[in-house]
Amino acid sequence: MHAQTGRMLIEARQAPDVCEAQLERNATLVREAGRRLRDLAPPFAATLARGSSDQAAGFAKHLLEIHAGIPTLSHAPSVGSLYRASSPHFRDIPLIAISQSGRSPDLIAASEDAQRQGAIVVALVNDTASPLAALADITIPVHAGAETSVAATKSFIATLVALTHLVSEWSGDDALLGALSGIGPRLREAAAQDWSAALPYLVPASDLLVLGRGPTLPIAGEAALKLKETAGLYAEAFSSAEVAHGPMTLVKAGDPVLAFGPGDVSAHGLHERLADFAARGAPVIAAGPAEDIAAATIQFPAPAGEHPVIGAIAAIQSFYDLANAVAIARGRDPDRPPHLAKVTRTL
Known part of the structure; x- marks a missing residue:
């Protein structure tokens, strides 16, 4: 699938090289940061982000709760930036602030x-000369390089890899750390996967449910955001379990559903859920382990036996090519979405 190749797609395809270099450049820094956070032994952690970075924060929550056993909450930026009401319970708590630019006023203020309440700010940023990086107690560079397309792609993938690296060192999860060593080849394979069979269903769509669960729920969130941002397609992400609590009643015959199947126990019930959508005439487009997505209309199988975290990261790498093609087919310029800027300055 090679639609018109603009900055978004060029940058997305740089992600495999970026991530390989990042792991090498950050090895000592992340090992030390992981040791420091492990010694801190916090009762919980928090994330702070907006936009695509907030989807990465959801990925951090999954990693920390499943692989490190640390409850993780999402700290709304306005609590600190507008209300100045950050809790004193943040003392000695890691606050993971995620921002590609490191220059959003609300994230800096929060x-x-x-x-001020004693939180340990851990910043994941692409711009290490940014104000957020300067104020952080621990700064983890994502090393994505310049990203000029408004829609973040390689910086998002690089942030997921940096978070996985940090949590693997923090938790001492050798299996997760070992799985990261093959991230470059896996992302290249994912970037080459052809998802163009989904175009006839997505290009004319007026709205879309995007499903994920466990490690792929934030991937679904990022995919939905990118389709809104670049293609003008109203897409909304839900857990494949949560969608049964109301939203699935909105889907009728002809309405497409996009699903990112997780490669772990959270795939429980996914086959039946997709079969239910297909039975009512909804075209189901699904990526993930073959046995879990067998009921889908269009299937993009993942390699058997891959680590579920790596599989989730690979899924968004594949998706960016599709998002670019959908946007162009709908008459949009994915590099310059209307009304959006690279740095969002909210407070």
Whole structure:
């Protein structure tokens, strides 16, 4: 699938090289950060982000709760930036602030307010000269390089890899750390996967449910956001379990559903859920382990036996090519979405 190749797609295809270099460049830094956070032994952690970075924060929550056993909450930026009401319970708590630019005023203000209460700010940023990086107690560079397309792609993937690296060192999860060593080849394979069979269903769509669960729920969130942002397609992400609590009643014959199947126990019930959508005439487009997506209309199988975290990261790598093609087919310029800017300056 090679639609018109603009900055978004060029940058997305740089992600495999970026991530390989990042792991090498950050090895000592992340090992030390992981040791420091492990010694801190916090009762919980928090994330702070907006936009695509907030989907990465959801990925951090999954990693920390499943692989490190640390409950993780999402700290709303306005609590610190507008209300100045960050809790004193943040003392000695890691606050993971995620921002490609490191220059969003609300994230900076919220980080400062949390620090006032004793939080340990851990910044994951692409721009290490940014104000967020300067104020952080621990800074993890994602090393994505310049990203000029408004829609973040390689920086999002690089952030997922940096989070996985950090949590693997923090938790001492050798299996997760070992799985990361093959991220470059896996992302290249994912970037080459052809998802163009989904185009006839997505290009004319007026709305879309995007499903994920466990490690792929934030992937579904990022996919939905990118389709809104680049293609003008109203897409909404739900857990494949949560969708049964109301939203699935909106889907009728002809309405497409996009699903990112997880490669772990959270795939429980996915086959039946997709079969239910297909039975009512909804075209189901699904990526994931073959046995879990067998009921889908269009299937993009994942390699058997791959680590579920790596599989989730690979899925968004494949999806970016599709998002680019959908946007162009709908008459949009994915590099320059209307009304959006690279740095969002909210407070």
